[in-house]
Amino acid sequence: MAIEIKNINxxxxxxxxxxxxxxxxxxxxxxxxxxxxxxxxxxxxxTLLRLIAGLDQPTSGxxxxxxxxxxxxxxxxAVIFQQYSLFPWLTVLQNxxxxxxxxxxxxxxxxxxxxxxxxxxxxxxxxxxxxxxELSGGMKQRVAIIRSLLNHSPILLMDEPFxxxxxxxxxxxxxxxxxxxxxxxxxIVFVTHDVDEAVYLADKIVILDKNPGRINRxxxxxxxxxxxxxxxxxIALQESIVDELDMGE
Amino acid sequence: MYKNYRKILISLILxxxxxxxxxxxxxxxxxxxxxILPGPIEVCTSAWDxxxxxxxxxxxIDSLFKVFGGLILAAVVAIPLGVLLGWYKTLEDxxxxxxxxxxxxxxxxxxxxxxxxxGIGTVPAIFIIFMGCVFPILVYTIDGVKRTDKVLIESAQTxxxxxxxxxxxxxxxxxxxNIVSGLKVGVGIALMCTISAEMIGSSSGLGYMxxxxxxxxxxxxxxxxxxxIGLIGLILDYVFGLAEKRIFW
Numbered sequence: 001m002a003i004e005i006k007n008i009n010x011x012x013x014x015x016x017x018x019x020x021x022x023x024x025x026x027x028x029x030x031x032x033x034x035x036x037x038x039x040x041x042x043x044x045x046x047t048l049l050r051l052i053a054g055l056d057q058p059t060s061g062x063x064x065x066x067x068x069x070x071x072x073x074x075x076x077x078a079v080i081f082q083q084y085s086l087f088p089w090l091t092v093l094q095n096x097x098x099x100x101x102x103x104x105x106x107x108x109x110x111x112x113x114x115x116x117x118x119x120x121x122x123x124x125x126x127x128x129x130x131x132x133x134e135l136s137g138g139m140k141q142r143v144a145i146i147r148s149l150l151n152h153s154p155i156l157l158m159d160e161p162f163x164x165x166x167x168x169x170x171x172x173x174x175x176x177x178x179x180x181x182x183x184x185x186x187x188i189v190f191v192t193h194d195v196d197e198a199v200y201l202a203d204k205i206v207i208l209d210k211n212p213g214r215i216n217r218x219x220x221x222x223x224x225x226x227x228x229x230x231x232x233x234x235i236a237l238q239e240s241i242v243d244e245l246d247m248g249e
Numbered sequence: 250m251y252k253n254y255r256k257i258l259i260s261l262i263l264x265x266x267x268x269x270x271x272x273x274x275x276x277x278x279x280x281x282x283x284x285i286l287p288g289p290i291e292v293c294t295s296a297w298d299x300x301x302x303x304x305x306x307x308x309x310i311d312s313l314f315k316v317f318g319g320l321i322l323a324a325v326v327a328i329p330l331g332v333l334l335g336w337y338k339t340l341e342d343x344x345x346x347x348x349x350x351x352x353x354x355x356x357x358x359x360x361x362x363x364x365x366x367x368g369i370g371t372v373p374a375i376f377i378i379f380m381g382c383v384f385p386i387l388v389y390t391i392d393g394v395k396r397t398d399k400v401l402i403e404s405a406q407t408x409x410x411x412x413x414x415x416x417x418x419x420x421x422x423x424x425x426x427n428i429v430s431g432l433k434v435g436v437g438i439a440l441m442c443t444i445s446a447e448m449i450g451s452s453s454g455l456g457y458m459x460x461x462x463x464x465x466x467x468x469x470x471x472x473x474x475x476x477x478i479g480l481i482g483l484i485l486d487y488v489f490g491l492a493e494k495r496i497f498w
Contacts, residue, residue, distance in 0.1 A: 075409025
């Protein structure tokens with residue numbers, strides 16, 4: 001099992017009373033599974049992702065990832081953020097090999113060769129010497145994904161990585177993500193508030209409620225890939241989730 | 250290109266008007282006693298003498314040596330210290346009171362102690378310049394560290410960077426623009442401190458030259474010294490401005 005979330009509670013200290021963000025979360029994620037955390041803003045889905053990453057600590061409960069209790073961030077659990085997170089002073093190639101340098105995997109030549117191979121596969125090889133500010137939003141997120149993939153993190157944690165992109169780009173990157181996930185067989189936890197995105201990507205959709213954030217329902221998605229957005233089963237599942245999802249602000 | 254010429258032409262109008270007016274009230278119409286304000290021709294004669302005798306070059310190099318000596322010393326102390334204080338909150342709390350009290354003391358106020366501790370010459374001047382530059386560079390560095398984008402730090406952590414790597418590979422490059430701005434402010438202060446220090450506790454440099462000239466009733470040399478100081482400031486400001494512009498993050 002890749003990730004096991006046990007009795008997680010998370011509350012933030014407020015001025016008058018503590019604000020409970022996540023309540024009694026229990027969840028198991030299998031190796032190689034692509035799980036979407038879906039819910040309205042304020043349901044704590046990003047908080048849950050940050051807890052899995054080790055970037056924040058739970059108030060109670062524990063998370064076990066690859067057999068170890070999560071205490072701090074690690075290269076085994078790469079995070080792809082909603083905001084652009086490339087290092088602006090490094091070129092695309094230097095950004096992509098950053099993780100390998102940190103974890104001292106492979107020689108410099110091997111790393112560069114691997115990075116160039118990955119960049120080629122997503123059509124960004126011509127931009128390897130460009131700086132992030134010269135790239136479009138979609139290209140930046142693709143580089144960020146490559147950066148995590150190259151590091152061979154068995155778990156990828158993605159926090160609405162495509163939400164800033166236009167629909168065309170978003171669909172394009174979703175398709176590419178499925179491609180690399182099939183190839184590398186990572187476990188992916190993908191946070192989104194977009195039902196369409198969740199239905200397109202996920203093996204399993206975890207629907208969260210808010211105030212406080214807890215798991216409402218877990219939906220197994222059996223639609224065969226590549227999924228067609230206009231297929232009957234796709235639309236039916238999407239509608240059933242939209243109906244029960246409390247997206248009200 | 251045309252706009253550039255226009256800008257240069259317009260910026261030259263006022264200096265020319267001032268020189269003409271200056272000439273008229275001094276050497277032209279003899280409205281002002283030359284001991285109170287020397288005319289432009291006298292200043293040019295003084296300048297020529299100073300150039301030919303090598304005095305001007307010697308004193309300028311001497312002053313610049315102090316400026317950069319003090320500035321570099323201040324940078325060597327302030328940049329690492331600023332990174333540490335910005336990164337470790339406890340360390341900052343520990344030092345904040347001392348820094349807040351020392352910072353508003355004008356560097357000139359250190360002159361008595363500088364003479365007491367280091368006598369007369371280059372060393373006390375460098376000490377005063379150091380005291381003048383160290384705080385702006387320190388404050389700019391601390392501020393830069395605190396403003397380091399949290400997403401970049403967290404990305405590095407989830408790519409496997411150790412705390413030390415986060416500091417050297419993420420925080421340091423990210424504060425670099427702040428450091429350059431701090432140095433730009435510092436170099437201006439350094440120039441001011443140099444001249445003041447030379448006037449009181451030194452036996453060489455442009456400040457010493459100015460003061461000596463006044464006591465020898467040679468106001469032409471005084472004016473030459475002042476103009477050279479102004480030019481040095483202009484050039485240094487331009488150079489650091491260029492450095493600031495070259496940084497794109």
